[in-house]
Amino acid sequence: MKFPKFYQALGVLALTAALVVAAAPARAEMYVEAYLGGNFAGSASEAISGNWADAAGMGPFSFNSPGHIDPAVAGGLKIGTWFVKEGFLGLNYPDWMKYLGFYLDFSYHRLDFRRGLGRWINPTVPESFQDTFFSEGTAATLAFMFAARYGFLPDSEVPFGRLQPYLAVGPAILFSSQHPSFFSVPGTALWSLEAPSQSSADIALAVEAGLRWMALKNVSLDVSFKYRYANPSYSYSGVIDSLGAVNSFTFSPTYNLFGFQAGAAYHF
Numbered sequence: 001m002k003f004p005k006f007y008q009a010l011g012v013l014a015l016t017a018a019l020v021v022a023a024a025p026a027r028a029e030m031y032v033e034a035y036l037g038g039n040f041a042g043s044a045s046e047a048i049s050g051n052w053a054d055a056a057g058m059g060p061f062s063f064n065s066p067g068h069i070d071p072a073v074a075g076g077l078k079i080g081t082w083f084v085k086e087g088f089l090g091l092n093y094p095d096w097m098k099y100l101g102f103y104l105d106f107s108y109h110r111l112d113f114r115r116g117l118g119r120w121i122n123p124t125v126p127e128s129f130q131d132t133f134f135s136e137g138t139a140a141t142l143a144f145m146f147a148a149r150y151g152f153l154p155d156s157e158v159p160f161g162r163l164q165p166y167l168a169v170g171p172a173i174l175f176s177s178q179h180p181s182f183f184s185v186p187g188t189a190l191w192s193l194e195a196p197s198q199s200s201a202d203i204a205l206a207v208e209a210g211l212r213w214m215a216l217k218n219v220s221l222d223v224s225f226k227y228r229y230a231n232p233s234y235s236y237s238g239v240i241d242s243l244g245a246v247n248s249f250t251f252s253p254t255y256n257l258f259g260f261q262a263g264a265a266y267h268f
Helices: 003-024 095-099
Strands: 028-042 062-064 072-082 100-110 111-120 127-147 163-184 192-194 196-215 219-228 234-240 246-251 256-265
Touching: 028 100, 028 219, 072 127, 072 256, 095 100, 100 163, 127 196, 163 219, 163 234, 196 234, 196 256
Parallel strands: none
Antiparallel strands: 028 072, 028 256, 062 111, 072 100, 100 127, 111 127, 127 163, 163 192, 163 196, 196 219, 219 256, 234 246
8 A cells, every 4th residue: 555655745745835834925825724525426437347367267357337436525625825926935926927826735535436236247258247346445635736716896905806716727646545345146156355455646637616705804715616537546466255266356447526615714
């Protein structure tokens, strides 16, 4: 499992946040935001497809399943800045750059595949048969987001505008794990297999659209919609099933993850 990379990424995030906050002058539009919401996913079709071979010489097989992912509670933290004239590192940006910004977004949630039927297929023989599959997993995402905003309802306290819709896009690193299990359908020959949890760190795409309301000069409320795309691969080898056969296979789902979230931010 690739947990060292996970902790390294958290360390980079914490160090970056500390440097940014320390370097930014008081008038900079820096902010730190905590949020909570829900994660949903499109069907990860062919999610459990992969090569399979065992000691009994029954491979290779592929296992196809609709790959439905359960909804989950998600939480996270954003650290960002808008490029105002007095902004990040004290650089004198041109006035038009106040519409642009950057933020780091770290989020975490469960990533469980719902229990469902799948079908084993051997390309060398016409027969196929069904088994049940489910998997328990987690996902942590570190996203590097480039954002654009516009301001409405300006006043003396918030000259840019209290109501600020924004759109952001950027690359991300998805740290995920999956712990799959297979077992036979009731009424068929008894068989089961539980594979150990494996993790993967992969480049992902992140897109977010949101609406921020400056409730006070230094406090804002934010609601947003988030999309992430990634295609990790988990490899399992030497897994012994209930019949004593040694199995090796790969699990390569395609994730289309959707999130809705609400948060509160403090602005420096």
